[in-house]
Amino acid sequence: MSPGPRSRVAFAFFAAALLFLTAASVAAHAVLQESSPALKSSVAGPDVPVKLRFNVRIDAARSRLTLVNAHGASQTLEIGKKDPPNAISAQANGLRPGVYRLRWQVLASDGHITRGEIPFTVVKP
């Protein structure tokens, strides 16, 4: 039993629509394009400026930056209010030399949240 032409057309249309919607929603998600500190980089402490740039506009008020140290202790970084619409920044002060992970979570304009982690190392100035 093969499906009739009508159901095949319906299936093709459905598949095309699904593909289009998937492509559109992926394009609108926030993807990290550039960061400071960069992934797996070493930066001089103790005061480290943080900046993340994304491919789309994000809602800074509903985004989070958390800094986790080698012992697993975390602190929330206050996100600045004067960034371009596709970027967030913060200032991490008083960091001792060691390994850290910067956890980010941002809300894109399409309502989807994306998150990630940037490991980096703080060295003596």
Ligand SMILES: [Cu+2]
């Ligand atoms: Cu999305």
